[in-house]
Amino acid sequence: MNTLKTTFLMALLTVLLVTIGASLGGQGGMMMAFIVAVIMNGVSCGFSDKIVLRMYGAKEISADEAPTLHRILRDLTLVAQMPMPKLYRIPRQPQMRLHGQLVLYCALLAKESL
Numbered sequence: 406m407n408t409l410k411t412t413f414l415m416a417l418l419t420v421l422l423v424t425i426g427a428s429l430g431g432q433g434g435m436m437m438a439f440i441v442a443v444i445m446n447g448v449s450c451g452f453s454d455k456i457v458l459r460m461y462g463a464k465e466i467s468a469d470e471a472p473t474l475h476r477i478l479r480d481l482t483l484v485a486q487m488p489m490p491k492l493y494r495i496p497r498q499p500q501m502r503l504h505g506q507l508v509l510y511c512a513l514l515a516k517e518s519l
Contacts, residue, residue: 415446463493 419442426438449456457463468475474492482489 415449418442419446458493461493461495463495466492466494 419439422438422442422445423435426441427435430437466474471492478492479489
């Protein structure tokens with residue numbers, strides 16, 4: 406369901422940008438707005454995990470720092486047959502958050518107090 410919502414919102418943003426581009430610059434403005442929309446959608450899909458990590462000021466957690474957390478996550482990913490995500494520490498809310506568009510590129514954020 407979230408993928409459907411995201412696709413709908415990205416398509417809506419593209420239509421909005423193309424409409425604004427057409428009203429401001431005719432067919433050339435419409436093409437320019439479409440190119441901008443494609444670039445924006447590509448960047449937001451491809452780099453969403455890095456954007457969120459930087460936004461929260463996340464620092465990667467090594468296996469030496471939190472061996473129990475790494476072990477639990479490794480066990481869970483083995484059972485689910487998923488690749489092991491990187492673990493990051495964030496100094497403020499939320500408590501925990503799993504982020505990433507594709508299973509191959511996800512990251513788990515954990516609050517420092519956990």
